[in-house]
Amino acid sequence: MFKALLLTKTPEGATLADMASLDEAQLPKGEVLVDVAYSTVNYKDALAITGSSLVVRKFPMVPGIDLAGTVAESLDARFKPGDAVLLNGWGVGEGHWGGLAQKARVKADWLVPIPKGLDARQAMAIGTAGYTAMLCVMALQDRGVTPAAGPVLVTGANGGVGSIAIALLARLGFEVHASTGRMGEAGHLRQLGATELIERATLSAPGKLLQKERWAAAVDSVGSHTLANVCASLKYGGTVAACGLAQGMDLPTSVAPFILRGITLAGVDSVYAPMARRLLAWERLARELPADVLETNTETIPLNAVAALAPRLLAGQVRGRVRVDLA
């Protein structure tokens, strides 16, 4: 038997999140059984746990879109008992039981060996949010953005994606500007590497379709009017990597910044990113993110505290990353 967070649906349609004791035999099919050491709470997990959005595709469901731990059993030659592995995305925690449990049975194709330089605890201080931040940085670099082009804006700065994006960009030599609704966290954002802080209200209201050119590039985890204002404020030829919807799913912009300033909107998806790109992203994270940044940016909680934390995360009250210790 092992402990898990289990989501069920009431006849009225409400989502319940309860601690459960499960049997290995109840786990879904998969070639590899993993003893999960750590998982995390991402924005999508909070949506799933609170039932605020249609994230979970079948019930009962063990949530948790990422996990790190040790292989316990494997029917696949690529993995053997004792191997350190991590997993993020592929619909785990949405359509296949996920990481917020002491055990998970998953497809071998979904697993990433934990890269040299990281352990399971550090890997989940990064988690899906941090890995997505790296995919955003890679999207900017793929399009030729360099520190010489000018400052880079990060929106949703205190969030999981935003905080790791700041740390990564600053260490690559970029001048990082951070947009936040929590100026009280200015010290933390500066410690991560931001040199200029922007009150998020100046970006979240409807704005002009073309504005003063301010940033060479941006990482946006917020969407909606914020992303529209970012597009309108990019320098000529600028690029924004868009991955999130913390403000909203809408994008009330126009073609003006695209056809008059030649900007690029680069979409970033972490869930089905191809394996080669994942491996590269995780290797770079292991090399480029200092361990002290991971610790100061991460809160660690036990499994039985996850359900209470989820609404706080959606309300934008959680700083940085939340790691879940499954011991």
Ligand code: NDP
């Ligand atoms: P967090 O909740 O950790 O961070 C979101 C941050 O956005 C908050 O901390 C807050 O930062 C800011 N924010 C919250 N509400 C609003 C609002 N109404 N208007 C403007 N800003 C707001 O989430 P994550 O960092 O984990 O994820 C961020 C987004 O990225 C989510 O929408 C998530 O679904 C998405 N995502 C997408 C992925 C993909 O594959 N495309 C993968 C991972 C995440 P502050 O207080 O500093 O203003």
